[in-house]
Amino acid sequence: MIDTLAILAIFSGLFFFLSGSIGLLRLPDLFTRLHALAKADNVGLALVALGVIILEPAVVNDIKIVIIWLLVMAASAISSHLVARHALRENRNDD
Amino acid sequence: MIELLWSIFDIMLVLLLLALAWTTCSTQDVKRAVTLFIAMGLLLAIVWARLKAPDLALAEAVIGAGISGALLLSAIKDYPVTPMVSHRSRLIEGIINSLTLALTILMSWAVWHGLNMSDGIRLSEQVFSQLPVSGVSNPVTAVLLNYRAYDTLLELAVVLTAVLTVLTLNEKRSDYQGSTSPLLQGMTRWLVPLLVVTSGYLLWVGAHAPGGAFQAGAMLAAAMILLQLAYPSRRAEFNNYLLKILLVIGIFTFVLVGLWMMSRNDDFLAFTPAWAGTLILIIETAATISIASALTLAYLGGRPGGWEGRGSEGKAREDTHRTSRSITENGGAG
Amino acid sequence: MISEQLLYSLAGIGLFGIGLRATLLHHMLLPRLLALNVCGAGVFLIFIAIAYGGIDVMADPVPHALVLTGIVVAVSATAMALALGRRLETLNDE
Numbered sequence: 266m267i268d269t270l271a272i273l274a275i276f277s278g279l280f281f282f283l284s285g286s287i288g289l290l291r292l293p294d295l296f297t298r299l300h301a302l303a304k305a306d307n308v309g310l311a312l313v314a315l316g317v318i319i320l321e322p323a324v325v326n327d328i329k330i331v332i333i334w335l336l337v338m339a340a341s342a343i344s345s346h347l348v349a350r351h352a353l354r355e356n357r358n359d360d
Numbered sequence: 361m362i363e364l365l366w367s368i369f370d371i372m373l374v375l376l377l378l379a380l381a382w383t384t385c386s387t388q389d390v391k392r393a394v395t396l397f398i399a400m401g402l403l404l405a406i407v408w409a410r411l412k413a414p415d416l417a418l419a420e421a422v423i424g425a426g427i428s429g430a431l432l433l434s435a436i437k438d439y440p441v442t443p444m445v446s447h448r449s450r451l452i453e454g455i456i457n458s459l460t461l462a463l464t465i466l467m468s469w470a471v472w473h474g475l476n477m478s479d480g481i482r483l484s485e486q487v488f489s490q491l492p493v494s495g496v497s498n499p500v501t502a503v504l505l506n507y508r509a510y511d512t513l514l515e516l517a518v519v520l521t522a523v524l525t526v527l528t529l530n531e532k533r534s535d536y537q538g539s540t541s542p543l544l545q546g547m548t549r550w551l552v553p554l555l556v557v558t559s560g561y562l563l564w565v566g567a568h569a570p571g572g573a574f575q576a577g578a579m580l581a582a583a584m585i586l587l588q589l590a591y592p593s594r595r596a597e598f599n600n601y602l603l604k605i606l607l608v609i610g611i612f613t614f615v616l617v618g619l620w621m622m623s624r625n626d627d628f629l630a631f632t633p634a635w636a637g638t639l640i641l642i643i644e645t646a647a648t649i650s651i652a653s654a655l656t657l658a659y660l661g662g663r664p665g666g667w668e669g670r671g672s673e674g675k676a677r678e679d680t681h682r683t684s685r686s687i688t689e690n691g692g693a694g
Numbered sequence: 695m696i697s698e699q700l701l702y703s704l705a706g707i708g709l710f711g712i713g714l715r716a717t718l719l720h721h722m723l724l725p726r727l728l729a730l731n732v733c734g735a736g737v738f739l740i741f742i743a744i745a746y747g748g749i750d751v752m753a754d755p756v757p758h759a760l761v762l763t764g765i766v767v768a769v770s771a772t773a774m775a776l777a778l779g780r781r782l783e784t785l786n787d788e
Contacts, residue, residue, distance in 0.1 A: 336554075343547050350541060366749075370698060374705040381709050381736075385716030385729045397728050404735055411702065411746045412753045416738075419765050428731070428769050435776045436724065446719035456718045464711035471703045471740070484754040499755035500762070508759060515763045522770035526777040530784070574766055651766070658773035 271319040278312030281305055295352050299345045306341035310334055373410065377403055388443040394432045401425030414570035415500045418562070422578040427655050430585050434659065495636025496567040504572065505640045509629045513614045516647060520607060523654040532662030540590060548590035555583035563648050567637065573644040577651030584656040603653070610650025614643055702743030709736030723779040727772060734768045 285305025292298045314334045318327045380403060384396040401424040408417040446453065487499055487507065494502040504512050559579040566572035617639055618629040625632060631639050713733030717726050738761045745757035 339547060339550075343544060346543050347541060367696075370701055374701060377705060378708050378712070381712045381732050385712055385725070385732060390724060393725065393728055397731065400732070400735070404739075407702070407739065408742065411698075411742050412749075413742050413745075413758050413761075416742065416758055416761055416765070419762055423765050423769050424735075428772055431769070431773050431776060432724075432728075435780070439724070442722075444720060444722060444725045447721055448719060453719065456715060460711050460715040460718070463714070464707055467707045467710070468704055471707060472700060475697075475699055475703065475744070482754055483756045484752075487755055488752070499752070500758045503755050503759040504762065508756075511759075511763060515766060518767050519770045522774040525774045529777045529781045572762075574762060578766075655769070655773075658770065661777065 267319060271316040274312050274316035274319065278309045278314075278316065281309030281312065285309060296349060299349055303341060303345055307338050310337055370410070373403075373407060377407065388445055390436050390439050390441075390444060393444065394429070394436055397432065398425050398429040401428065415498075415572060415575070418570060418575045419578070422575055422582060423655075426582050427578055427585075427659070430582075430659055493633040493636070495631060495633065495638075495640050498566060498568055498570065498572075500570075501566050501572050501640070505643060506631060506636060509614075509618075509643075512647075513611065513618070513629075516610045516614065516650060519651060519654050520611065523607065523658050526658050526661055527663060530661055530663075532660075540592060545590045548586055552583045552587055555579055555586070559583070559648070559652075563644055564641075566644065567641065573647040574651060576644075577648040578655060580648065580652035581655035581659070584652065585659050588656075588660065603657075606649055606653040607657070608650070610643075610647040613646035617643055699743050699746055702746070703740050706736045706739030706741075706743060709733070709739060712736075723775070723782075727775050727779075731768060731772060734764065738764055 282305050285301050288301025288304075289298050292301055311334055314330050318330055321327055321330070377400070380396055380400040384393050384400060387393050387396065401420060404424060405417045405421040408414075408420055448456070484499075487503060490507075491497065491499060491502055494506045496502050496506070559576040562571040562579060563573060563576035564571075566576070621630050621632070621639075622628045710733050713729040713731070713736060716729035717733065720726050720729070741757040741761050741764075742753075745754040747753055
């Protein structure tokens with residue numbers, strides 16, 4: 266029961282990562298690609314982290330995993346912001 | 361079933377790694393090559409974690425992908441936009457390709473043959489048998505700082521030499537001219553204390569869990585680089601005296617401890633088992649500070665005050681100007 | 695199936711070959727530097743693959759320590775090569 270829940274969470278997280286990668290490869294514009302990547306980072310990682318937390322017995326490690334997820338979200342938000350800002354300033358809309 | 365899944369995972373990881381390496385080496389755009397190289401560093405960290413090398417995974421993620429990536433990105437900032445193609449003739453390209461392929465096949469045969477021979481005596485047996493008296497319980501730290509401490513001392517010397525070269529060669533690179541994002545500055549205010557605490561944790565925990573001086577030092581360097589990126593106008597002038605002390609303190613402590621142990625035990629860097637843990641912690645702390653300042657300075661570059669060359673290239677330029685001016689004057693007159 | 699040691703050793707040799715070919719083919723500094731780092735990564739992979747014992751067995755720690763030293767030395771050498779390259783550019787421009 267616990268295992269099925271964890272596997273379900275991890276696989277749905279993987280689905281988000283897959284769609285983020287497809288978006289990175291197929292979308293036409295820099296800004297749309299950033300948008301796709303943000304989904305992969307935030308929701309995908311959250312679901313994978315949820316699955317791992319379900320499987321992990323020690324509470325200390327669960328707290329660490331949540332902190333890691335928050336830090337990755339912050340890093341992805343900051344880097345998307347910086348990339349988009351730089352692209353806007355250079356008025357570049359392509360790669 | 362589990363075995364099959366693990367094999368599929370291994371094969372996909374290896375294929376992805378090879379594909380990333382191939383694209384890094386054969387792409388024509390500089391920025392793409394550097395970005396793919398950073399991605400390959402992160403993938404390599406996953407490979408180290410898969411092969412049960414967690415200390416290496418930490419080190420590769422921080423040093424191989426983080427510091428190396430920052431160095432390369434800073435270097436291609438003003439790079440000319442020429443595509444990176446090889447200008448060799450077709451004949452030489454063919455020779456290089458075939459020779460490399462032959463070498464690869466030969467090495468594969470050698471490795472396959474070597475892995476099929478019987479296992480010799482592995483040093484790991486001796487490492488694990490002597491682990492209780494080494495002062496730490498993480499075997500990699502024991503090897504790095506107790507059994508092969510001399511190698512680590514020389515490694516610190518190599519890092520110092522590289523940093524001295526970087527510091528004396530070039531003028532300070534011009535900083536980012538645009539305005540920095542307040543978002544970045546806000547997040548840096550949160551991240552840098554976190555990085556410092558994590559670095560201290562990695563240093564302490566290296567004795568009994570994956571971690572150690574190099575990972576901690578590189579994380580501190582990453583924090584300093586982040587500070588430099590977020591607040592470029594507030595770049596502090598190097599305090600020369602403190603700089604020299606910080607760069608050298610790792611090697612200095614190491615050699616001091618070694619000489620002290622030589623006076624007690626008749627052997628350079630032979631730790632007495634009762635003090636081994638404490639001595640290793642002292643050496644690691646000094647090494648962390650040294651590595652952090654060395655890697656930060658390797659990124660920042662520039663010449664600290666008082667370290668200029670003899671001014672020879674400035675004088676040479678002056679002489680050339682004087683000579684060319686006198687030639688044109690004389691040419692105009694005569 | 696193929697053992698993990700052999701698989702990752704072959705991957706390391708492949709990385710080394712890719713990097714070696716690119717080092718010899720290019721003539722500018724930066725692609726050669728990247729390719730040399732790829733060579734180094736291949737060598738590290740061979741070390742760690744040989745040190746790998748199995749999923750339940752502790753890995754051999756001596757190659758781990760050697761590769762850790764190697765990673766730090768590789769990044770220092772990269773920094774030094776970049777500084778030298780930049781200096782050569784300035785000298786060539788004068």
